[in-house]
Amino acid sequence: MKFQSTRGEHQGIELADAIRLGAAPDGGLFLPEGIPFVGEIDGADDTPAFAEAMLQPFFAGSSLEGELASACRRAFAQPLPIAPVDNARPTLRSLELFHGPTGAFKDFGAQFLFSLLDTIGQRSAPLTVLAATSGDTGAAVGCAAEGRLGASAVILFPEGRVSAYQAKQISCWTAPVQALEVEGDFDDCQRLVKAAFQDRALSERHNLTSANSINIGRLMPQMAYIAAAATRTYRETGEKPGFIIPTGNLGHGFAALYARAMGLPIGPVILVTNANPALSEWHKSGTYTPRTSLATIANAMDVGAPSNFERLQSLSDQLGTFGVELVDDDAIKARIVADYRTSGYLWCPHSATAAEAFARLPEAEQKARPWLACATAHPYKFADVVEPLVGVSVTPTPALAAIDHRSSRAVPMRASLDELARFLGTNDIQEDAA
Numbered sequence: 404m405k406f407q408s409t410r411g412e413h414q415g416i417e418l419a420d421a422i423r424l425g426a427a428p429d430g431g432l433f434l435p436e437g438i439p440f441v442g443e444i445d446g447a448d449d450t451p452a453f454a455e456a457m458l459q460p461f462f463a464g465s466s467l468e469g470e471l472a473s474a475c476r477r478a479f480a481q482p483l484p485i486a487p488v489d490n491a492r493p494t495l496r497s498l499e500l501f502h503g504p505t506g507a508f509k510d511f512g513a514q515f516l517f518s519l520l521d522t523i524g525q526r527s528a529p530l531t532v533l534a535a536t537s538g539d540t541g542a543a544v545g546c547a548a549e550g551r552l553g554a555s556a557v558i559l560f561p562e563g564r565v566s567a568y569q570a571k572q573i574s575c576w577t578a579p580v581q582a583l584e585v586e587g588d589f590d591d592c593q594r595l596v597k598a599a600f601q602d603r604a605l606s607e608r609h610n611l612t613s614a615n616s617i618n619i620g621r622l623m624p625q626m627a628y629i630a631a632a633a634t635r636t637y638r639e640t641g642e643k644p645g646f647i648i649p650t651g652n653l654g655h656g657f658a659a660l661y662a663r664a665m666g667l668p669i670g671p672v673i674l675v676t677n678a679n680p681a682l683s684e685w686h687k688s689g690t691y692t693p694r695t696s697l698a699t700i701a702n703a704m705d706v707g708a709p710s711n712f713e714r715l716q717s718l719s720d721q722l723g724t725f726g727v728e729l730v731d732d733d734a735i736k737a738r739i740v741a742d743y744r745t746s747g748y749l750w751c752p753h754s755a756t757a758a759e760a761f762a763r764l765p766e767a768e769q770k771a772r773p774w775l776a777c778a779t780a781h782p783y784k785f786a787d788v789v790e791p792l793v794g795v796s797v798t799p800t801p802a803l804a805a806i807d808h809r810s811s812r813a814v815p816m817r818a819s820l821d822e823l824a825r826f827l828g829t830n831d832i833q834e835d836a837a
């Protein structure tokens with residue numbers, strides 16, 4: 404399988420090169436040259452084996468083909484439970500994606516991608532991975548990069564725009580990982596990262612690449628766990644489940660639509676945003692207007708200009724229809740409280756947007772099929788929001804508790820490419836790692 408840019412200048416690109424480059428040099432994003440049809444796959448209870456079978460067409464003929472099995476074993480080591488939420492609403496299930504080392508769905512993608520980047524970097528020259536984060540990607544990338552030899556990580560997060568726990572979690576990893584606390588919002592961080600890639604001299608000097616969902620290597624594992632959960636539910640109920648997916652940078656939502664186009668048993672898809680309106684406005688009016696991001700309590704979704712919109716648009720005639728729902732802070736809070744009171748199930752603010760979108764469906768639609776609400780993060784990461792709402796303290800998983808005992812360090816930085824370039828030039832992160 405070969406890859407091409409959404410902007411058309413680059414075609415026939417090998418998977419290892421698409422992953423190594425992160426984004427296409429023409430400013431576009433890489434996509435496979437065609438959507439491979441895989442249909443149904445057996446054995447969805449063994450997630451690593453299922454993922455390997457599903458992703459095989461992307462790796463066929465690539466220099467990374469031999470790495471697929473170990474990347475899947477690493478990324479899908481964490482459980483993938485589909486939990487009931489409430490006896491009174493049996494069709495609503497929570498696809499709990501937060502049982503990995505940093506308590507967010509990003510762990511799947513970060514572990515998978517870093518397995519491959521580490522191999523690429525060790526085969527040629529060490530890579531510097533830039534990651535912009537609005538909260539969850541940064542921690543997952545830091546965790547996946549710690550101790551690697553072939554790829555170091557520089558994580559840019561917006562000052563004052565992530566939860567206290569997230570700030571700690573982004574900044575607590577040892578070499579070859581560094582955290583930069585940027586004066587600005589997530590979109591500033593993302594712009595800086597993209598500007599660094601566009602600066603050919605800078606990019607070549609440091610072998611820059613990306614660990615955000617602009618990198619196709621992040622999206623493939625996301626397609627795989629959605630497909631595995633869909634297949635398990637389909638086998639159990641005989642119905643293709645609907646998916647309700649909280650979304651910010653649109654990687655997760657795009658992955659679900661792409662997996663459906665590959666023939667996996669996925670029913671209707673609803674993408675849910677927080678109060679940031681670019682996607683829902685476009686869905687209603689057909690006009691896409693990127694904005695400055697609004698700060699919300701579902702901060703990891705605070706994205707004003709979703710990167711994967713470009714992929715969505717370039718495949719708009721092949722991905723099928725989907726719904727879009729906007730859920731603001733008041734509705735998030737009300738949903739967390741209501742569901743906790745009626746069933747004892749506790750959502751994080753992001754996952755609560757999916758629960759709220761389910762509640763807004765007409766009753767007949769709710770009952771027509773199983774619905775998987777993607778629970779994207781563990782509520783402990785947002786204890787400062789959730790605990791005052793429900794009046795109980797949230798118990799962390801052992802992995803999340805262990806992070807509390809680490810020390811953390813982030814370098815403050817203005818949102819300027821010159822400062823980022825200076826930082827990259829004065830920090831030989833790779834040497835730290837050795």
Ligand SMILES: N[C@@H](CCOP(=O)(O)O)C(=O)O
Nearest residue numbers: 536537538539540615616652
């Ligand atoms: N929600 C993200 C923002 C970046 O998204 P990504 O999927 O492109 O990495 C975060 O938590 O940082």
